[in-house]
Amino acid sequence: MAGGEKELDEKYRQLDEVIERYGHQEGQLIRILKEAQDIFGYLPEEVQTYIAGKLDMPVSEVNGVVTFYALFHTEPRGKYGISVCMGTACYVQGAQGILDEFRRQLDLHEGDTSADGLFTVKSTRCVGACGLAPVLTVEDEVYGKFRRQDVAKLLRKYRRREVIAGDQRAERPDRYPEETAPGH
Amino acid sequence: MINGLNDLIDIQKKRLPDINARREKPGDAAGWQVLVCTGTGCTSSASHQVREELAKQVQLKKVQARVIKTGCFGFCKMGPLVVIYPGQTLYCLVKKEDVAEIVEKHLLEGQVVERLLYEEPASGERKRRLSDIQFFRAQYRVALRNCGLINPEDITEYIACEGYFALADVLLNWTPAQVVDAIKQSGLRGRGGAGFPTGRKWELAAVAEGPVKYVVCNADEGDPGAFMDRSILEGDPHSVLEAMAIAGYAIGAREGYIYVRAEYPIAVDRLERAIAQARQYGLLGRRIFNTNFDFDIDLRLGAGAFVCGEETALLRSAVGERGEPRPRPPYPAQCGLWGKPTLLNNVETYANVPVIIREGPAWFASLGTENSRGTKVFSLAGKVLNTGLIEVPMGTTLRTVVFDIGGGIPEGRQFKAVQTGGPSGGCIPERYLDTPIDYESLKQLGSMMGSGGMIVLDETDCIVDIAKFYLQFSQDESCGQCTPCRVGTKRMLEILERITLGQGQMGDLNELEELSREVMDASLCGLGQTAPNPVLSTLKYFRDEYEAHIRDKRCPAGVCRALLDYVIDEEKCVACGLCARECVAKAIIGEKKGQPYFIDRQKCLKCGACLARCPKGAIYTA
Numbered sequence: 001m002a003g004g005e006k007e008l009d010e011k012y013r014q015l016d017e018v019i020e021r022y023g024h025q026e027g028q029l030i031r032i033l034k035e036a037q038d039i040f041g042y043l044p045e046e047v048q049t050y051i052a053g054k055l056d057m058p059v060s061e062v063n064g065v066v067t068f069y070a071l072f073h074t075e076p077r078g079k080y081g082i083s084v085c086m087g088t089a090c091y092v093q094g095a096q097g098i099l100d101e102f103r104r105q106l107d108l109h110e111g112d113t114s115a116d117g118l119f120t121v122k123s124t125r126c127v128g129a130c131g132l133a134p135v136l137t138v139e140d141e142v143y144g145k146f147r148r149q150d151v152a153k154l155l156r157k158y159r160r161r162e163v164i165a166g167d168q169r170a171e172r173p174d175r176y177p178e179e180t181a182p183g184h
Numbered sequence: 185m186i187n188g189l190n191d192l193i194d195i196q197k198k199r200l201p202d203i204n205a206r207r208e209k210p211g212d213a214a215g216w217q218v219l220v221c222t223g224t225g226c227t228s229s230a231s232h233q234v235r236e237e238l239a240k241q242v243q244l245k246k247v248q249a250r251v252i253k254t255g256c257f258g259f260c261k262m263g264p265l266v267v268i269y270p271g272q273t274l275y276c277l278v279k280k281e282d283v284a285e286i287v288e289k290h291l292l293e294g295q296v297v298e299r300l301l302y303e304e305p306a307s308g309e310r311k312r313r314l315s316d317i318q319f320f321r322a323q324y325r326v327a328l329r330n331c332g333l334i335n336p337e338d339i340t341e342y343i344a345c346e347g348y349f350a351l352a353d354v355l356l357n358w359t360p361a362q363v364v365d366a367i368k369q370s371g372l373r374g375r376g377g378a379g380f381p382t383g384r385k386w387e388l389a390a391v392a393e394g395p396v397k398y399v400v401c402n403a404d405e406g407d408p409g410a411f412m413d414r415s416i417l418e419g420d421p422h423s424v425l426e427a428m429a430i431a432g433y434a435i436g437a438r439e440g441y442i443y444v445r446a447e448y449p450i451a452v453d454r455l456e457r458a459i460a461q462a463r464q465y466g467l468l469g470r471r472i473f474n475t476n477f478d479f480d481i482d483l484r485l486g487a488g489a490f491v492c493g494e495e496t497a498l499l500r501s502a503v504g505e506r507g508e509p510r511p512r513p514p515y516p517a518q519c520g521l522w523g524k525p526t527l528l529n530n531v532e533t534y535a536n537v538p539v540i541i542r543e544g545p546a547w548f549a550s551l552g553t554e555n556s557r558g559t560k561v562f563s564l565a566g567k568v569l570n571t572g573l574i575e576v577p578m579g580t581t582l583r584t585v586v587f588d589i590g591g592g593i594p595e596g597r598q599f600k601a602v603q604t605g606g607p608s609g610g611c612i613p614e615r616y617l618d619t620p621i622d623y624e625s626l627k628q629l630g631s632m633m634g635s636g637g638m639i640v641l642d643e644t645d646c647i648v649d650i651a652k653f654y655l656q657f658s659q660d661e662s663c664g665q666c667t668p669c670r671v672g673t674k675r676m677l678e679i680l681e682r683i684t685l686g687q688g689q690m691g692d693l694n695e696l697e698e699l700s701r702e703v704m705d706a707s708l709c710g711l712g713q714t715a716p717n718p719v720l721s722t723l724k725y726f727r728d729e730y731e732a733h734i735r736d737k738r739c740p741a742g743v744c745r746a747l748l749d750y751v752i753d754e755e756k757c758v759a760c761g762l763c764a765r766e767c768v769a770k771a772i773i774g775e776k777k778g779q780p781y782f783i784d785r786q787k788c789l790k791c792g793a794c795l796a797r798c799p800k801g802a803i804y805t806a
Contacts, residue, residue, distance in 0.1 A: 026522070029504030030487050034446055068506040068663075070488030071446055088409035088603065088639045089565035091653055097791050101768065104789075125447065125488060128411035129228040130565035131260030131572055142228035148793055149766055 012050070014039050019054050029055070029065055033072060042073050070125065078113045078120035080158050083137045087126030090134040094148065098134060099123055101151045118162065119155070185466045187474050189352050192343060199344035206269045206333055216249035216291050218242070221265045221332065223256030223418050224411070224450055225572075230280070231264035237283040238266070247291045255419015257332035258573035259319055262302060267314055267332075274314040275300040305569060305591055319570045322589050324551070326559045327375075327412075327535040328575045331419030336454050339461040342422040348467050350541035351426050354433055355475045363434035364390050367537065369545035371557030376402055376493065376530030377608065377634045378710070379556070379623040385527065388517035389435040392525035397437035399428050400521060402498055402530040403444040403451070406490035407606035408657060410637035412561040413531035415573050417444065417451035420535065421458035425468065425481055427537035432479040435527050440481040443502045447488060455483060490607070490661035493635075494709045495528050497663065508663045509709035530635070532561055552578030556622035566603075566639035569594050576621075583617040586640055598643040600741075601725070605634030607654045607661075608714035610721025611647065630721035632714065646743035647726040648733055651718045652680040658715035669712030672703035676719060684744040688734035697723060742805040745790040749806050754780040756802035763794035763803060 018035040022028040032051060037043050043066055052059040066072045084090075084099045102121045106114040113120045129135050132144025138158065143150075186192055204211030206219070220226075220235040239251045257265050262276035266286070273296055275286065282300060289295045301310040302317055311317045325331075334341035342348070354363055368383025389397065401424060405413040417424065428440040444452055459481055462468040470478045484502045492498045492507040499520050501507030520526020536558060540548045549557045556578040562585065565571045569591030576585060582602055586592065593599050601611040604621075610631035612619070619625050623633050641650065659673040676699050679692050700716030707713045723730060732738045739747040752763070752772075757780035764772040764781060771788040774781030783794070783803075795803040 025482075027484065027503035027505075030446075030501070031485050031504075034485055034487065064506050065504065068489060068508075072487060086408065086657075087565075088606070088637070088650075088653070089571070091408070092566050092639065092641060092645050092650070094792075101791070104768075125406065125490075126408040126410065127224070127228075128405070128414050128448070128563075129225045129260070130409055130411060130563060131225050131263065132228055133565065133571075135228065144228055148791055149768070152768070 011039050015047070015050070016054075019051070023055055029057075029062070030069070033062075033066060037072060042076050044074065044076075048074075075111075076113075076117075078118050079162075080119050080138050082119055082121045083124035083127075084121070085125075085127040085129075085133070085135040085137075086123040087128070087130060087133070087135075089130035090126075093134045095123075095134040095136075097148045098136065098146060098151065101148045102155075105151055105155060118159070185464075186348075187466065189349075189356065189473070192348060192352055195340050195343045196346070196349075199340045203334070203341065203344040208270070208272060214248065216247065217269045218249055218251045218291075219254045219267045219269070219332070220251060221255070221257050221263060222253045222450070223260070223263075223331075223415055224448075225256065225260035226263035226265060227450065229263050231278075233280045234264050234266065234278050234283060237280045238287070241283055241287040242291070245287060245292065247287060249291050252335050253337060254334065255331040255336045256415040256573055257314075258323075258328065258415075258575075259317075259570065260572040261570055272313045272315060274302060274312075274317065276302045318591065319572070319574075319589055322580070322584055323575055324559055324577050325575045326539055326548075326551070327416060327423075327532050327561050328419070328573070329539065330423065331415060331573075334420065336419050336421055337457050339422060339458070339465060339467075342420070346542060347422050347538070348426050350538040351429050351433075351467070352473050354430050354541060355473050355477050360390060360434045360436065363430060363541070366540060366545045367434070370536075370540045370548040371545075371552075372533065372536055372540065372548065373556060373623065374529060375532035375536075375560065375635070377605070377632065379633060382529060382533055385517065385529070386431065386434055388515065389437075389525055389527035392435075392518050394525050396439075396524050397435055398521045398524055398526045399431045399435065399437045399440040400499065400502065400516075400526055400528045401428055401440065401442040401534055402493065402495070402528060403442050403448075403455075404486040404492050404498060404501075405445060405448075405531075405635065406488075406493050406661075407635050407637045409563065409565050409639050410606060410635050411563045412573055412636050414445075414448050414451050415563075416531050416535050416561075417448070418454055421451075421454045422462065423535045423538055424455075424531055425458055425462050427534035428481060429468065429472065429479045430537055430541065431527055431529070431534070433477055435525075437527065438478050438480070440479065441484050441502055441521070442481060443484045443486055443492070443498055445488070446485040452483065452485070459483070489663070490657070491663045491709070491711050494711060497709065498528065499526060506663075508665050509711075511708060532636070553620060553622045555624055560621070560633070560636060562636045562638045564590050564638050564640070567593055567597065567642035567645065568640040578622045579620040581618050581620055582612065585621070585638065586617065590640065593640065593642050600641045600643050600645055601647070603631075603639040603641060603650065603718075604637070605632030605714075605717070606637045607657045608632050608710070608717055609634045609637075610717045611641065611650065611725060612721075613725040630717065630724055632717065644741055644743070646684075646739050646741040647722045647729045648680065648684055648739075649741075649743045651722045652677065652684060654718035655680060655715065658711060662711060662715075666706075666708040666712065668703045668706035669708070669715065672699055672707075673712070673715050675699060676703070676716065680719070683730065683733050684739075685746045686733065686737045686744075688730075690731075690734055692734065693723060693727070693730055742792075748790055749785060750783050750788055750790060750792070750795060751804055751806050752781050752783055753802045753804060754782075756800050757781055758800055758802075760799065762797050762799065766793045766797040768793070 052062040201211040201213040205213035266275040372382040373379040494509045497507040497509040516526045561575045761776040771784045
């Protein structure tokens with residue numbers, strides 16, 4: 001597919017820019033990998049090899065770093081990444097039950113991504129919004145005081161967004177969440 | 185561009201009226217100042233919408249008011265927070281829809297919007313002023329001095345609060361040895377967890393030989409349930425930059441690195457802005473204050489590995505490698521970043537430094553206890569009314585923190601324990617609540633200061649489950665290099681899992697203790713050496729709860745699902761049907777307004793949603 005290739009070329013061009021910016025600085029591998037992951041959505045073998053080549057490092061070294069840190073993933077993710085905070089405050093307020101409920105409703109037995117490729121669900125390290133515990137994030141949106149019973153509603157909301165938006169993703173600010181958490 | 189002390193004083197003079205108005209000191213700042221918290225907690229509950237709406241309406245109605253972004257006020261439970269000066273009026277849980285009323289009533293008519301004021305839970309009294317609220321009254325802010333007071337994205341506000349004056353003083357009037365001495369005399373100890381004397385660390389780095397040295401800041405807060413470092417970075421990033429420059433001068437370094445978690449986007453963003461502004465003002469870079477001192481700071485991103493809180497692991501990760509710890513010595517002071525002498529402190533430690541220089545080491549040493557000077561920031565969370573960020577003098581009792589500042593346990597439940605120190609710490613039961621908090625006293629109780637996470641547990645929390653939670657965390661985060669940590673914690677976790685599933689044996693408890701000791705003794709780094717703490721401390725104080733799981737196959741707190749059955753009390757059930765609506769498994773059977781409902785044990789997922797929903801308290805676990 002020509003369009004797909006073009007898109008891929010564009011991604012590699014962006015990656016080149018990143019390597020250009022940080023590659024000459026010592027010890028910026030993690031930064032480069034993070035930016036690469038932001039560009040490609042994940043870090044497939046080819047991207048790791050590409051980065052290793054550009055930085056003149058063994059691929060094994062790059063892969064060793066990728067596999068060491070929780071931030072990096074090597075498999076494609078769903079369109080919406082749902083991260084359930086597993087900080088202690090969230091845990092004692094029932095975060096495990098919420099995670100289990102997502103897995104049950106999305107039928108996730110092995111792996112974290114739903115069959116329709118829409119949702120990836122995983123636990124995450126402390127978000128640091130303990131006053132809103134239990135907390136989860138969907139991409140950049142934060143949902144506080146979440147309850148197990150809200151799981152179905154949340155999934156419905158994003159599925160509906162897909163139907164409405166078609167292929168176009170709703171616009172969202174870069175960093176700051178846009179919506180109020182349910183239960184507020 | 186700042187060339188000398190006079191430039192700094194000029195900026196301060198210009199901005200001081202604003203700050204004085206917020207400090208309630210006489211000044212001539214004109215108009216209202218409306219401060220909106222933009223820390224992660226408030227941002228998560230959409231404080232930016234409130235801020236935008238405020239700015240919009242202020243402009244629309246031509247009110248003489250400025251809307252100002254600040255860092256965390258600490259009162260996270262009540263966010264989004266808005267404070268209005270003059271008058272120091274605190275509005276809680278402010279929504280976008282409330283803004284019109286605030287602008288109309290408060291800013292135009294000068295009246296208070298009563299319904300948005302904080303209501304003291306004990307007395308039901310509405311408190312108008314921030315400083316009258318119990319949560320703030322027992323606190324003493326040193327490291328958090330500027331959080332919630334200044335706009336973290338505006339360097340001149342930091343300068344107005346005497347920011348960079350300590351650096352100026354040190355560069356113009358002090359010798360490096362005097363700086364190290366001052367830190368030593370202050371008695372400051374590392375706030376990252378271990379509590380190593382900071383001045384001693386600086387001394388070691390200062391005497392280390394070599395033309396190139398580094399100053400590093402550990403901003404990789406990995407403890408679950410801890411967010412004080414993040415709040416300082418978000419609320420007062422310049423205090424860390426200033427302290428690092430002072431440290432650089434003291435030990436003879438010209439470069440600094442902040443190792444910050446990539447998962448803290450707001451903190452990273454504010455740090456980047458702060459560094460850029462400091463460079464623009466000449467407070468970082470070459471010939472600072474026209475002296476021969478050059479110093480610059482760069483960021484390095486952490487990518488999510490708890491073990492990187494360990495200093496040798498952090499230093500490896502900061503140069504882009506796998507964050508695996510190595511044995512010490514050599515210590516980072518001799519062999520750190522790229523093999524060069526390196527001074528490594530955590531965010532909160534640095535945040536104290538400029539104040540120590542300004543107010544003098546004796547002042548700092550007068551706070552706190554004999555062996556633990558100064559104050560400590562805690563992130564208070566869990567089953568406590570006022571969750572948030574607090575700072576108290578060392579030696580404050582746990583009871584004051586949990587019950588006075590924290591406001592006690594919600595919903596009339598019983599206090600069970602307070603967990604301090606995260607995965608390296610332990611659980612402290614009620615009978616030790618009057619213990620003054622310092623490094624030694626917590627250690628004596630089998631817990632730890634750690635970085636300052638404090639999670640309150642109530643009677644509905646299962647102690648075995650909590651121990652399992654922390655051990656699971658340590659097991660996941662073990663770097664796997666050394667066997668005691670990798671395999672030992674795994675075996676311990678298996679035992680705990682068995683116990684929570686009702687398959688434990690009494691011998692398991694002794695085995696847990698034995699394994700704990702071995703893992704502690706034989707592990708390479710702090711992660712493994714402290715990983716068994718949650719298990720040991722809970723075994724020590726809550727052994728009966730472990731025994732109930734093993735002997736009676738019962739979870740007294742009603743958490744371990746394999747040991748529970750959810751039952752509806754027929755006497756109490758009014759057949760309202762709320763429980764059945766809540767049940768995702770459709771396990772609750774009955775007819776509205778008919779006979780009492782009942783729960784199909786086969787279908788029940790034991791999620792507890794019905795129990796939480798029942799208005800009559802008719803559902804219980806057995």
